[in-house]
Amino acid sequence: MFPVSGILIAAALSSILSQQSAPIFQPGAPGAPARVITQAEAVDLGRTTFIPADVAFMQHMIVHHGQAVEMVDLLQTRAANETVRRLGQRIASSQAAEIDLMRDWLNTRGQPLEMPGMAGMHAGHDMGDHALMAGMLTPNQMAGLAAATGPAFDRLFLEGMIRHHQGALDMVDELNANPDAAEDPMLSDFATSVVADQSAEILRMQSILSEL
């Protein structure tokens, strides 16, 4: 069985050391000497933060991912092809997980989940095409998808989802084009994984589409 022996509260046996100090160096560029800095300067160098473009990226991507989940909802009753169905479910679960991650990121930083005036975007009502994120289906296109069934639906779904995913890649490109954006490590990792995952899914969808 599981070994549990000699449980002890070790704090009594150990010495908790108070803070020590030594010179703090800030190196220069390669070849240049280091300079000695103060404790306050050292801490200051660690301060970084996100910028409004990062927040907007996450807010927009939540809406963008939300539409993918809605498209897969339609797929449950309309798709003909089993491969398309399975792929759709996988996309929905990964996009839902990423939505949670993005909400966490915004919550952690005290940022609203939606941009002012963004309410209603999820449902796609009352909006012209121009207000949608890159690659998103317009309300008319969503209605067209909802009206289709069988092989016609499969084709529309794949075409729509490929464009939708491509839009996400464009959004990441746009974010990265801003030199001050994506410096937050978690956001940077997330953006990288969006690119990796969605590129792979696009390839997969193109291959399924060619075989329909």
Place this chain on the structure above:
Amino acid sequence: MTIRSCLFSSAAALSLLFSVGQAQAQAPAGPRPPAVFPDARTALTGGLRDAGIAASNLALEYSVAPPPGFFDPDALFAPPTNRAEAEALQARNRASPPRYSALALANSDMAMSNGRLFVGNFHGFNGYDVSRGGAPELVLSVVCPGGQGDVSVHGNLLFMSVEQNRARLDCGVKDAEGEVNAERFRGVRIFDISDLNAPRQVAAVQTCRGSHTHTLLPSASDPNVLYIYNSATSGVRKTDELSICSDGEPGTNAETALYSIDVIKVPLDAPEQAAIVARPRIFADAETGAIAGLWKGGRSGVSSQRTAGTNHCHDITVYPELNLAAGACSGNGILLDISNPEAPKRVSDLFDPDMAYWHSATFNNIGDKIVFTDEWGGGTSPRCRAEDPANWGANLIASVREDRTMEGRNFYKLPGIQMATENCVAHNGTLIPVPGRDLMVQAWYQGGVSIMDFTDPNRPTEIAYFDRGPIDASKMVVGGSWSAYWLNGRIYSSEIARGLDVLKLVPSQYLSAAEIAAAESVMVATINPQTQTRAVWADTPDVATAYLDQLTRASAVNAELATEVRSQIDPWRAGSPDSRGAARLARTLNAESEKATGADQMRMKALAGLFERMAG
């Protein structure tokens, strides 16, 4: 290859019960799924500096707070877990914006050289003198932000991984503008630390995806050459910033900076000339040559992990004496032949439906097993709760066959359930050099430190642990042990938020005083945990007793033989070895070893060999 792990995937369990039953009938020590349950470390009280502690067979010797310039309570990272917390935080942040990004001052990986311990940090690194065996004494702090600050040491050079966009060549963070910036630095920095009172950056090797971790590989033929295998996980930088870089999938860009590692060559007499010499396509399909030849990403089955696609390695561990490297490469574990360091060649690969992200790799001392870790969720989430699968976010123990293919044998996960306020998943560790056994000490973030015995790869078990309660009992603040390494007789644990801990093994029924003494006797001048060297033990009474203790624990020797062995060791320890008796005992042990199997046979032969040498 993945049948065993499918066994533990709930959906596949029923269909495979039959075949597994057969396997167990043939091999009595067959795999069984890892078990996790509540224990003394499950519900410890919280606190940054005063959290409750539970330890089993480990004692905390020293706990060193983060140095000046490397701590600020505002830099602690606490994702809210409910709406009320989120709203409170939003209100706070509106009043005064947060000043730090996540992990801005987090401690990371470690290396040791000539009695000095170097602890990496997202903010730079710190050096401690540990040569006198007492409390670590801070001797140097270097501020050079850029994360994640993994460090290695070779001679007078210290190497550091840098991956974030904010990092600058001159170690500053300000005044760099524009999409393409000549001052931006992502890659491997090289510092000259020959004078700790005047550390100097001597080179900074730019790479396309920065550097998440790196691994040193000294050239076997040229003492003036050191190779670095660079593993980078983040985005590809713009071609205009670094001309060798371009992004995209191989289908559209055959020159893509994805799907490779960087091989950096460092001329030790002129480190400023360090440069990338190769970017091998180690994930290529062996037959077609397609660049993206391994896992494409996604789930392999309904209840499987969503495994990351293999377009990078997270970490590579080299074992130069075996000419092998084990790569933990996102969606796969891979084995590389590194006979030609500039052209590592993949000889086998492993996939597993329960592994989300292949994170790090550790060989056992002989090199016939590899422990791969799965950093499910990336390290900032609680993944050791009661509801988390016991084979997700765990270690996968693989065996390496003669033909250098690998086979997954079983999983090991931190057995003691952790709370939702503690980020926890398998992370970095090293072997503990106890002769006759495969032991590994390992960090599990806020799950603490755990020592795993994987001598039997089918049945890895825990033999010791150390754990603190959460940093904050009311919410999850990211912290815990990043790396826990056995470094010349002590376990050093780099705690993300709390500093540096030093732990000492305590004898128990699972590990004897002699086994501990044998491990503590192994001293190595320089230790970079991702560059493995073979532990060797001198012929000493402790080493002999260690083997005897193991054979006795396994009931592999009868009482008479055990007494005979002890009656040889005692006078030897007292300074008067009996060489004739040793020769006789060696013959007896060799004969007995023919009846033993597995690890016990190896221990008996090792003990016989030891007495043979003693007899002269």
